[in-house]
Amino acid sequence: MKNIIKHIILITKHKWLVFIFCCKIGIPFRGFMHDWSKYSPTEFLESIKYYKGDRSPIVECKKIEGYSKAWLHHKGRNKHHPEYWVDETAPDSTPVMPYKYVAEMICDKLAACKIYNGKNFTNSSELEYWKKKRKESRINKKVSNMLTEVFTQVSRQGINATLTKKNIKELYKKHCGPEYLLGNGKK
Ligand SMILES: [Zn+2]
Numbered sequence: 001m002k003n004i005i006k007h008i009i010l011i012t013k014h015k016w017l018v019f020i021f022c023c024k025i026g027i028p029f030r031g032f033m034h035d036w037s038k039y040s041p042t043e044f045l046e047s048i049k050y051y052k053g054d055r056s057p058i059v060e061c062k063k064i065e066g067y068s069k070a071w072l073h074h075k076g077r078n079k080h081h082p083e084y085w086v087d088e089t090a091p092d093s094t095p096v097m098p099y100k101y102v103a104e105m106i107c108d109k110l111a112a113c114k115i116y117n118g119k120n121f122t123n124s125s126e127l128e129y130w131k132k133k134r135k136e137s138r139i140n141k142k143v144s145n146m147l148t149e150v151f152t153q154v155s156r157q158g159i160n161a162t163l164t165k166k167n168i169k170e171l172y173k174k175h176c177g178p179e180y181l182l183g184n185g186k187k
Contacts, residue, residue, distance in 0.1 A: 003051040010053065011038045014115050021107035026165035030080070030104040037077045046070040054116055080104035082139040094140045096176045102143055103168050106150055110159060123158050127151040146175035 015034055022031025037043055047070060050057035061068040075083040079101045086094055097105070113126040130151050134144050149171055153162040162168075173181060 003048045006053060007044070007048045007051050007057075010115065011035065011047075014111055017111035017114060018104075018107045021111060021159070021163055022104060024160070024163040024165075025103050025107070025168045027100055027103050030100055031107065034080070034104060034108065035074075035078065037074055040073065042073040043070040054118070056112075056116075080108055082137065082143065085140075086138050092140075094138055096140050096142055096180050099169070099172050099176075099181055102146070102172060102176075106147065106168065107163070109147075109151075110154065110163075124155040127155045140176075142176045146171050149175070 018034045019028070019031035022028055022034070038047070046061055046068065047057040050060040050064070052060055058068045058071045058074075061070065075081045078084060079097070082094065082097060082105070085097055109130070110126055113129060114121050117125050127148075130147060134148065137144065139147075150162060150168070153167075169181070
């Protein structure tokens with residue numbers, strides 16, 4: 001019962017922070033739409049069973065059960081996760097994600113880092129975490145490089161100065177190419 005309440009508070013806090021960050025970079029609708037599937041039974045029930053508070057319950061579940069039904073459900077429905085876009089039979093199995101989902105992913109990562117780290121959060125926290133994660137992440141190289149630059153900027157100048165519409169768009173153009181800004185990422 002305790003975990004139910006704690007988990008609801010955690011995901012609602014997370015959604016709210018993602019919404020605030022998304023508003024900063026001019027994609028409020030993505031912020032509003034973020035992670036609704038976490039309230040579905042498949043994701044919700046597993047997450048309360050493996051609730052930890054300082055890290056993702058999905059990681060805990062995978063450790064114990066070998067796989068996470070919640071994650072498979074989540075990544076199949078949420079386009080801000082690079083795993084949604086992975087297709088082994090496509091010419092490029094990890095394509096460049098459309099701008100709006102890359103922008104939403106940045107907000108998601110920073111919000112998760114802030115909430116899970118609590119008082120220990122610093123502007124460098126996400127950069128340190130990302131440097132470890134990027135090697136194993138199935139993400140397009142161009143998008144990965146963009147994330148590294150975004151989180152390096154956060155470590156130097158903070159979240160507010162980095163998360164502006166102009167800056168995130170410029171970085172996307174620089175790393176992924178301006179053609180991806182048109183037509184939702186299609187070349
Ligand atoms: Zn998500």
